Structure formats: structure tokens, C-alpha cells
Amino acid sequence: MGAGLSGLYTAMLLEDEGFDVQVVEALPRVGGRMFTLDHDGGYTEGGGQQIGASYARILDVAASLGVPLYAEAGRGPSTAHFLNDQWEAGAFTVPQFPTAFQSTPPSSVLFRLLASEPGFESAEGWLDAAPELDISAQQFLTQRGFSPDAQALVERTLNANSLETYSMLNLHRTWQLYQQSGGMGVSQYVEGGSQRLPEAMAASLARPVRTNSPVASVDVNSTYCELKVGRETLRSTHAVCALPLPALRRIEGLRSLANSALTEAISDIPYTQILQIHMQSQAAFWDADNLGPSMWTDTELERIFADTGRDGSLTGFHRGWINGLGVEPWVALGQQAAPRRYLKQLAELRPSTQGALTPLAYVDWTETNPYAGGAYYHWKPGQAGRLARRMSDPIGKLHFAGEHLGILHTGMEAAMESGERAALAIIEG
Numbered sequence: 007m008g009a010g011l012s013g014l015y016t017a018m019l020l021e022d023e024g025f026d027v028q029v030v031e032a033l034p035r036v037g038g039r040m041f042t043l044d045h046d047g048g049y050t051e052g053g054g055q056q057i058g059a060s061y062a063r064i065l066d067v068a069a070s071l072g073v074p075l076y077a078e079a080g081r082g083p084s085t086a087h088f089l090n091d092q093w094e095a096g097a098f099t100v101p102q103f104p105t106a107f108q109s110t111p112p113s114s115v116l117f118r119l120l121a122s123e124p125g126f127e128s129a130e131g132w133l134d135a136a137p138e139l140d141i142s143a144q145q146f147l148t149q150r151g152f153s154p155d156a157q158a159l160v161e162r163t164l165n166a167n168s169l170e171t172y173s174m175l176n177l178h179r180t181w182q183l184y185q186q187s188g189g190m191g192v193s194q195y196v197e198g199g200s201q202r203l204p205e206a207m208a209a210s211l212a213r214p215v216r217t218n219s220p221v222a223s224v225d226v227n228s229t230y231c232e233l234k235v236g237r238e239t240l241r242s243t244h245a246v247c248a249l250p251l252p253a254l255r256r257i258e259g260l261r262s263l264a265n266s267a268l269t270e271a272i273s274d275i276p277y278t279q280i281l282q283i284h285m286q287s288q289a290a291f292w293d294a295d296n297l298g299p300s301m302w303t304d305t306e307l308e309r310i311f312a313d314t315g316r317d318g319s320l321t322g323f324h325r326g327w328i329n330g331l332g333v334e335p336w337v338a339l340g341q342q343a344a345p346r347r348y349l350k351q352l353a354e355l356r357p358s359t360q361g362a363l364t365p366l367a368y369v370d371w372t373e374t375n376p377y378a379g380g381a382y383y384h385w386k387p388g389q390a391g392r393l394a395r396r397m398s399d400p401i402g403k404l405h406f407a408g409e410h411l412g413i414l415h416t417g418m419e420a421a422m423e424s425g426e427r428a429a430l431a432i433i434e435g
Contacts, residue, residue: 007030007221007233007245007246007247007248007249008029008030008031008032008038008247008248008249008253008407008408009029009030009031009033009036009037009038009204009208009215009217010036010037010038010039010040010204010248010408010421011038011040011064011203011204011207011409011418011421011422011425012248012407012408012409012421012422012424012425012428013029013031013038013246013248013407013425014029014036014204014207014208014211014215014425015063015067015207015421015422015425015426015429016246016248016407016425016426016428016429017029017211018067018207018210018211019425019426019429019430019433020429020432020433021211021212023429023433025432026212026213027211027212027213028213028216028240028242029208029211029213029215029216030215030216030219030221030233030235030240031215031216031217031218031219032218032219032220032221032253032377033217033218033377034217034218035201035217036201036204036205036207036208036215036217037053037200037201037204037205038053038204038378039053039054039250039371039378039381039382039409040053040054040055040200040201040203040204040418041053041200041201041369042198042199042200042201042202043284043366043367043369044199045286045323045366047286047322048315048321048322048323049198049199049323050284050313050323050325050366050367051199051200051313051325052282052284052367052369052371053200053371053381054200054417054418055195055196055200056078056193056194056195057075057193057194057195057196057418058183058187058190058193058419059187059188059190059191059192059193059194060183060186060187060190060415060419061187061415061418061419061422062419063419063422063423063426064203064418064419064422065194067203067207067422068196068203071203071206071207071210072206073196073197073202073203073206074196074197074198075194075195075196075197076194076195076197076316077192077193077194078192078193078194078195079314079316079317079318080314080318082300082314082318083298083299083300083312083314083320084096084298084299084300085111085298085300085301085302086292086297086298086299086300086301086302086356087111087301087302087303088301088302088303088304088305088355088356089159089303089304090304093295093297093356095296095297095298097109098111100112100156100159102153102155102156102159103115103152103156103159104150104151104152104156111302112159112160112162112163112302113163113302115147115152115160116143116146116147116160116164116177117177117181119146119147119150120177120178120181123178124139125178125181125182126178126179126182129182129183129186129413129414129415130413130414131182132175132178132179132182132390133390133391133394133395133413134391135175135178135390135391139174139175139178140173140174140175140385140387140388140390140391141173141174141387142169142170142171142172142173142174142386142387143160143164143166143169143170143172143173143174143177144157144168144169144170144172145387146174147160147169157169159304161330162302162303162304162308162309162329162332163302163309163329164329164330165278165280165329165381165382166276166278166329166330166384167276167278167279167329167330167331167384168330168331171276171384171386172276172384172385172386173384173385173386173387173388173389173390175385175387175390176384176385179416180416183415183416195316197316216235219235219236220235220236220256220377221233221234221235221257222234222235222236222256222257222258223257223258223259224245224247224257224258224259224260224263224404225259226245226263226401226402226403226404227402227403228402228403229243229403230242230243230403231243231244231245231402231403231404233245234258242403243403244403244404244405244432245403245404245405246404246405246406246407246425246428246429246432247260247404247405247406247407248406248407248408248421248424248425248428249377249408250277250377250378250379250380250383250408250409250410251271251272251275251277251379251383251408251410252272252277252373252378252379252380253376253377253378253379254272255272255273255379256376260272261273263401263402263404264401265396265397265399265401266396267392267393267395267396267397267399268396268397268398268399268406270392270393270397271393271397271410274386274389275383275384275385275386275389275393275410276380276383276384276386277373277378277379277380277381277382277383277384278329278330278371278380278381278382278383278384279329279330279331279333279371279372279373279380279381280327280328280329280333280371280372280380280381281328281333281336281337281344281368281369281370281371281372282325282326282327282328282367282368282369282371283325283326283328283344283345283348283349283365283367283368283369284323284324284325284326284365284366284367284368284369285323285324285325285326285345285349285363285364285365285366286322286323286324286363286364286366287322287323287324287362287363288361288362288363288364289361289362291356291358291359291362291363292312292358294358295356295357295358297356297358298312299312299320299324300312301356303355305351305355306328306332306335306336306351307326307328307348307351307352307355308326308327308328308329308332309326309327309328310324310325310326310327310352311324311325311327312324313325323366324363326348326352333372336348337370337372337374341368341370344368345365345368346365348365349363349365382409382410382417383409383410394413397410397411398411398424398427400431405428405431405432406424406428407421407424407425407427407428408421408424409421409424410424411423411424411427412424
């Protein structure tokens with residue numbers, strides 16, 4: 007179940023061992039949360055895209071399938087900051103922050119603080135982390151003298167739902183993996199868009215992926231699995247569920263079969279709510295006002311990223327990026343009205359963008375997306391030690407995979423890692 011990276015990689019490994027495999031996918035496309043949107047003159051990314059140097063499985067699969075990658079070029083375009091009712095480019099001051107941090111961009115505060123903190127010595131160190139590392143980001147910042155107003159600015163760039171529900175364990179883990187990967191080389195990207203990789207993985211399978219085929223219910227025992235797909239019942243000796251946790255809520259019968267750790271995970275692990283507004287520039291508005299093409303704001307517009315190509319030059323595509331609780335008013339507007347309102351408010355904030363940007367797409371990684379429920383998971387304080395080791399336990403012949411089950415990695419490589427683990431359990435079992 008699921009034609010994202012974890013489901014497709016599981017299928018590839020099982021086929022290599024002689025298993026007859028059928029992948030079913032609810033969406034009309036493969037890729038899951040790797041989602042490339044093609045436009046006239048180029049493409050934008052709606053999901054995962056950066057391939058770290060430590061992503062050995064992804065790098066190996068891309069090479070074996072002939073999917074070309076290219077290395078990250080440069081440090082990206084400059085960012086204009088809108089703070090306290092004014093635009094600032096380059097160096098700026100954040101008076102809400104403690105004195106030592108007033109020249110630190112809000113997006114860098116937590117990482118700067120972590121640089122002087124004890125971390126993990128190994129990639130799996132987070133599983134047995136000390137309680138003082140598994141506290142909320144809100145508590146962490148409060149302990150270090152950041153006021154509620156200062157915390158609100160940091161939260162604007164937090165890839166999570168809120169400081170209160172985000173364990174610092176997530177960030178310690180990210181920091182450890184970032185340092186590990188950085189020492190191995192530069193990040194890479196898929197030529198032509200990230201979705202080209204899962205498309206190539208799907209094309210390599212003996213059986214075509216069955217798209218537009220959501221699983222409605224599951225029944226498992228010690229000898230077989232039965233999946234209800236539309237009006238059809240599929241029976242197999244093994245099944246692998248490679249869906250995000252929020253999507254598991256839709257499958258009838260699953261929670262009644264699951265162990266307590268998986269049941270709690272399905273109900274309570276947060277998935278970062280992200281809404282994206284993709285746009286294309288018709289004019290170089292950043293030259294008109296001498297501000298950076300990317301933006302960070304302390305308004306409900308949040309952030310806008312200017313995309314770059316393989317040579318590091320601007321492509322003319324931009325992505326508005328709204329996180330966490332900030333998505334709610336935009337989701338309420340809907341996919342037609344939200345982009346129009348977004349551009350209207352941006353033009354009021356930055357007049358040079360008036361008439362210079364055209365909306366292209368509305369990408370919804372929120373609870374209103376029934377097959378994702380969010381962009382990626384994060385641990386609440388106290389959850390990881392209690393759930394991480396047990397929530398991947400199989401139910402009879404039903405196994406589980408997905409980025410939320412990675413131990414040594416996060417993100418795309420975690421999806422591959424978990425798929426490999428599920429495949430090996432079937433092969434060896």
C-alpha cells in the first residue's frame with residue numbers, strides 16, 4: 007500500500023528476491039510526498055527534493071536506474087526580511103531577541119543554540135536520549151531567555167506545527183545527521199524534478215502500480231492479508247503498509263488490530279501542516295526595489311522561496327511557504343481564493359511584486375489532504391522513547407514502512423531505510 011519511496015523500494019527489493027508484488031496507490035500518480043509540478047519553462051517542487059550525501063540507498067537506486075542527479079550550486083538567493091513593519095536586506099536587527107542574538111536570523115536561532123549543546127554521538131542516539139533533550143522547543147527557548155514575542159518569530163520558520171508540540175529531540179537529531187552528511191559531501195537534486203526518481207522506480211517493477219486505488223479496509227491473520235480496494239478484495243501472503251500515519255486513520259479495521267504503540271502513533275503523532283503557493287515571476291521585482299528575491303516575513307504570508315536551477319541562477323519560480331497553525335486561514339479560503347489573496351497581500355507588503363507574479367499551484371500538505379495529513383511527522387516531547395521502537399511491529403503478515411519509521415535517518419532516506427527493513431522481514435520470515 008502506497009507508491010511513495012518506501013513502498014516502491016520495498017517492492018523493488020522483494021521482486022529482486024523472486025516475490026510477485028503488486029503496489030496499490032490511492033493517488034493518480036506515484037511519488038507520494040515527492041511531488042514535482044511541471045510548468046511552461048520549468049518545474050517547481052511540492053515535496054521532498056534535497057538528497058544528502060549520506061542518503062546511500064537513494065543514491066544507489068538513482069544510479070542503478072540511470073536517474074541523473076546534480077550537485078547543489080552556491081548558497082541560494084538572498085533573503086529580504088520584513089520585520090516590525092519594514093523591509094530589511096542583508097544584515098538586520100531583531101530587537102525582540104536577547105542581545106547576543108539580535109543579529110541572528112529567526113531561522114538560525116535554534117541551530118545556533120544547539121551548536122553549544124550536548125548532542126548525540128551516533129545516528130541512533132536519539133532512541134535513548136536524556137530527558138533534558140526531550141523537551142519542547144518552547145521550554146528550551148524560555149530557559150534561554152527568549153520572550154513569547156521572540157518565540158513567535160522563531161516559530162515562523164519552524165518546520166513543525168508549534169514550538170509547544172515540537173520536541174527538541176527532533177532538532178538534535180536533525181543537527182547530528184546534518185553534520186554527518188555535511189562531512190560526506192554536498193547535497194544533490196534529481197535532474198528534471200524529484201518525482202522522476204519514484205517514477206523510474208515504479209517503471210522498473212514487473213507489475214504496473216495500480217493508481218487511483220485507495221485501500222478502504224484491511225484484515226490480517228497469521229497466514230494472509232486481505233485488502234479491500236474499491237469493490238475488489240485483494241488477498242496476499244504478505245502486505246506492506248507504506249502510508250503516512252494520518253492516512254492510516256482512514257483504513258477500517260487497522261487500529262483494532264494494531265499494538266498500543268502504533269495505535270497511539272496513528273492518533274497522536276503530529277504531522278507538520280504546510281501549505282504552498284507556487285508562483286512565476288513575469289518581471290525581476292527584486293531588481294526594482296533592491297531587495298532579495300526570497301522573503302521572510304513576520305506576517306501571515308510567512309516565507310517565500312525563490313527557486314534556483316542547477317547552475318544556481320534564478321528560475322523565475324517562487325514558492326510561498328506557510329507552516330503549522332498559520333495554514334488555517336489560508337485553507338479556509340480554498341485553493342482558488344487563497345493564491346489570489348496571497349498575491350494581493352504580498353503586493354500590499356512589497357509593491358514591486360504587483361503584477362509581477364502569476365499564481366501556478368496550490369499544494370496542500372495539511373489535514374485536508376486525506377492521503378497525507380501533513381508534510382512529515384515530528385515527535386512531541388516524551389513520545390519518541392515510548393513509541394519509536396515498537397510502532398513498526400508487524401500485525402500478523404502486515405508489515406509497515408514510511409519515513410516516520412526511520413531509525414538511522416530522517417526524510418527521504420528514512421523512507422528507504424524502513425522499506426528495506428520491511429522487505430528483509432518478509433524475505434527472512
